[in-house]
Amino acid sequence: MKKKISELAIFGGLPTFSEKLHVGRPNIGSRQILLQRINDVLDRKWLTNNGPLVQEFEQEIASLVGVKHCIATCNATVGLQIAIKACELKGEVIIPSFTFIATAHALQWQGIEPIFCDVDPHTHNIDPQKIEPLITDKTTGIMGVHLWGRGCNVEALQEIARRYSLKLLFDAAHAFGCSYRGQMIGSFGNAEVFSFHATKFCNSFEGGAIVTNDSELAKKIRLMKNFGFSDFDCVDDIGINGKMNEVSAAMGLTSLESIDDFIDINIENYKQYQQELSNIPGVNLIAYDKKERCNYQYVIVDIDESITGIDRDKLYRILWAENILARRYFYPGCHQMEPYRSRIADMGLMLTNTRHLAARILALPTGTAIGKREISKICQILRLATTGGKITNEMLYQNVCAC
Numbered sequence: 001m002k003k004k005i006s007e008l009a010i011f012g013g014l015p016t017f018s019e020k021l022h023v024g025r026p027n028i029g030s031r032q033i034l035l036q037r038i039n040d041v042l043d044r045k046w047l048t049n050n051g052p053l054v055q056e057f058e059q060e061i062a063s064l065v066g067v068k069h070c071i072a073t074c075n076a077t078v079g080l081q082i083a084i085k086a087c088e089l090k091g092e093v094i095i096p097s098f099t100f101i102a103t104a105h106a107l108q109w110q111g112i113e114p115i116f117c118d119v120d121p122h123t124h125n126i127d128p129q130k131i132e133p134l135i136t137d138k139t140t141g142i143m144g145v146h147l148w149g150r151g152c153n154v155e156a157l158q159e160i161a162r163r164y165s166l167k168l169l170f171d172a173a174h175a176f177g178c179s180y181r182g183q184m185i186g187s188f189g190n191a192e193v194f195s196f197h198a199t200k201f202c203n204s205f206e207g208g209a210i211v212t213n214d215s216e217l218a219k220k221i222r223l224m225k226n227f228g229f230s231d232f233d234c235v236d237d238i239g240i241n242g243k244m245n246e247v248s249a250a251m252g253l254t255s256l257e258s259i260d261d262f263i264d265i266n267i268e269n270y271k272q273y274q275q276e277l278s279n280i281p282g283v284n285l286i287a288y289d290k291k292e293r294c295n296y297q298y299v300i301v302d303i304d305e306s307i308t309g310i311d312r313d314k315l316y317r318i319l320w321a322e323n324i325l326a327r328r329y330f331y332p333g334c335h336q337m338e339p340y341r342s343r344i345a346d347m348g349l350m351l352t353n354t355r356h357l358a359a360r361i362l363a364l365p366t367g368t369a370i371g372k373r374e375i376s377k378i379c380q381i382l383r384l385a386t387t388g389g390k391i392t393n394e395m396l397y398q399n400v401c402a403c
């Protein structure tokens with residue numbers, strides 16, 4: 001019978017959690033206001049097709065981000081697909097591999113080949129210096145990802161895009177409410193796309209938004225997300241159904257009203273992790289620039305096995321055995337998943353920083369669903385597992401991991 005850390009007397013008998021602690025448990029704002037809004041939707045009988053709540057949600061996002069146009073979508077992946085299509089990207093588009101698979105799939109879905117670029121080992125974002133060698137005569141764009149809400153090196157990307165006449169898009173799924181060099185993320189490049197998926201700190205159940213200062217592009221995107229309809233019985237171009245519905249917008253608006261609270265809680269959680277992890281050698285919390293606005297929705301640790309004596313994957317399994325569902329974002333990297341993996345077999349050799357990070361990074365639970373006690377326990381488990389006292393890491397692993 002395998003035992004959990006919490007059952008091992010030597011570790012002081014930590015209680016097992018009654019509930020699993022996930023990364024990305026949803027933040028939920030005022031239930032009362034949400035239900036009132038949903039009631040109003042039902043009374044109005046205007047459930048979708050650019051309803052008043054979607055319009056309000058779009059205006060709120062545009063003003064929060066300081067951008068001219070916001071087009072809400074059913075999710076960020078479809079939002080990316082529409083933005084990519086509206087920018088007329090084709091051939092090849094350069095993206096980081098160290099991202100959620102949707103960044104790559106949004107391109108491949110429409111027959112555009114994602115060309116994977118390595119990331120900067122410190123920022124975890126696409127490394128502008130590695131882009132130029134990847135540019136071919138088929139390249140039409142670059143799509144950066146503001147990973148963990150930390151802005152890409154926007155100036156360098158803009159400069160490359162300008163020099164080679166490429167379009168520049170950003171997958172800003174992590175970066176709603178974040179700034180880069182004092183400017184809110186959302187107004188960079190040709191367009192940026194936010195996600196309001198349930199796992200993101202501000203959610204609309206499912207949802208996304210394309211933001212841009214380009215009025216022509218915004219117009220095109222509006223048509224595209226509604227089948228290309230410019231009027232009743234009049235279709236101007238190819239389109240898709242990318243519309244957000246009113247219930248999602250009700251949730252989105254309700255979330256928006258609480259985002260300052262959500263961020264404050266995330267900051268509190270982050271500070272507690274920072275303090276409690278500070279005396280655990282080899283478990284390094286990634287930093288956010290205090291000069292920038294940040295949503296702090298990701299608590300990311302880098303596991304230095306040469307110091308901890310235990311690798312990230314073992315640590316991950318120990319946490320899961322303790323019902324702490326930490327995540328190995330973004331292991332193993334998009335280039336190691338299909339359909340990309342078979343196509344580019346030796347890609348891993350080129351993406352050394354991506355490979356390195358994908359083997360070391362762990363995302364820990366945060367948000368409103370977690371309290372001080374839970375964070376302390378998570379840190380205690382990390383402490384025990386990495387500096388395991390009388391028990392060697394190998395023994396601990398054998399004891400804890402049935403998996």
Ligand SMILES: *Cc1c(COP(=O)(O)O)cnc(C)c1O
Nearest residue numbers: 075076077100102173195197207
């Ligand atoms: C969440 C996420 C997406 C996809 O967002 P959906 O709204 O779920 O479609 C895309 N890219 C990144 C980096 C993400 O984290």
